[in-house]
Amino acid sequence: MTPLRVHALLSARPATAVLGAGARIIPPLAWDVLLVAALGVATLPAVAAEPAAVAVSLGLLLPLIWRRRSPWTVFGAVAAAAFAQWLLGYQLPAEISLLVALYTVAAYTTRQRLLIACLVMEGGILLACQRWASEQHLLSTAVALSALAAAAASLGANTRALRERAAQLQRERDQQARLAVAEERSRITREMHDIVTHNLSVMVALADSAPYARSADTSSAALRQISETGRQALTDMRRSLHLLRTDEPEAQRHPLPGMAELEGLAEQMRRAGLPTRLEIRGDPTPVPVAAQLTVYRLVQEALTNTLKHTPRGTRAHIRIHCLTDTDTVTVDVTDDGPPRQKADAASGLGIRSMRDRVAAHGGTLRAGPLPSGGWQVAARLDLGREADVVV
Incomplete structure (x- = not known):
């Protein structure tokens, strides 16, 4: 045998x-x-x-x-x-x-x-x-x-x-499956935090300003903006959670926000009482979808913090620079509000969420007070690692 x-x-x-x-x-x-x-x-x-x-x-x-x-x-x-x-x-x-x-x-x-x-x-x-x-x-x-x-x-x-x-x-x-679940849970948590915190902050600011409107038209406009912001929040939540809903028709799924939606975000903040200026240098078209979503969320979180922690009259300035020759994108969001305590402002979930998003692209993030007053969020994304990022 x-x-x-x-x-x-x-x-x-x-x-x-x-x-x-x-x-x-x-x-x-x-x-x-x-x-x-x-x-x-x-x-x-x-x-x-x-x-x-x-x-x-x-x-x-x-x-x-x-x-x-x-x-x-x-x-x-x-x-x-x-x-x-x-x-x-x-x-x-x-x-x-x-x-x-x-x-x-x-x-x-x-x-x-x-x-x-x-x-x-x-x-x-x-x-x-x-x-x-x-x-x-x-x-x-x-x-x-x-x-x-x-x-x-x-x-x-x-x-x-x-x-x-x-x-x-x-x-x-x-x-690996457990790590993937944890990563997905962390991603959804970041998305939910950014969406809910931003839209609720805008709605609160609009609601606070409505009683002081000088005319019925201004008050009605604020109420309409509150309604539109609420609907936008619901739409963003459905979009972020669509992967968890296997029975949702494809037609109801919406594209993720990117740099093209930054002007709409800035306009929304202006209506909420935060004068916001947007400056984009370079061509954002080659920037991958994952990086564009990260840029959008960074700007959204930075503006939300400014809206929440500064008095009315504070101004915000957004600078986006797309460096195609080095495959990098820089994001700089500053405001001229009064000084804020760095330890208090940097300890929340929003700052940790921004750090996680930037780290996924092999980038760096700085969030802190400016020497001349105000607050700055500065990030640099390395697009060369985009292949490793999952939206």
Whole structure:
């Protein structure tokens, strides 16, 4: 019996490619019962005339039914039956079970136990050769049987290594899945924070200014702007959460905001009472979608903080510079409001969100007070790492 046939026999188990992906139609114990039955059919007829030989053969074969559950104990039982066979002087075809048991020890137990099993197996081979092999064939017989034992042990060890590798890959895949879920949760949290905080801040500012309007038309305009801002917030939330809604029609999904929407954002802030000037240098067209979304959210968060933490009359200035020759985009948002405490202003979720967005592009962010007064948010995005960013 060649080592390849031995391996095919020893590793008998359901083929998932045939039975279906991940399916185990027949449990391992049933496969081992079938293995023992097949070995019994192949070996018992040769010794059917001798009841003692049949009993010893059954002692060699039957323990294999539990080989996966207790491989070390099964090997000991089979080895004991083989020693009884040697004492009785029988040469039985069922001694192939020794290779099966050795394979199982290699595949399911530790290396230390495999070494002990190999030593026991080699001792049995020497005893068998001393008793049944002729002097001229003693060495060749011992080498052949040792080679079979080594093949069974090697195949079992390889099976164990493949199983351990598969388990490691499964753990790594699970870990990557958990990291992906955490990253997606963090992304959605940033989006929700930016959307809700910005739009609510604008609505509050408009609502505060409405009672002081000098005319009914001005008051009505403020109320309409509040309504439009609320609707825009709902639209942005649906857009950000569309990946979580598998039943949402594609037509209801909206493109993510980019640098083209900055003018609309600046106009919204002007209506909320924050005079805002926008300056874009360079061509923003080649800037990838992920980077454009980051620029938009940085400007949105910076203007929201200015609207929340500065008095009316404060002015904001947005400068965007697209450097196509160096694949970078710089963002600078400043205001001329009164001094703010850096520790207090930089400790919120908004600043952490901005840092996370910029870090995803391999960029840098500075957020803090200006020496001459006011506040500055300055960021530099490296578009060369855009391929690593997932929107």
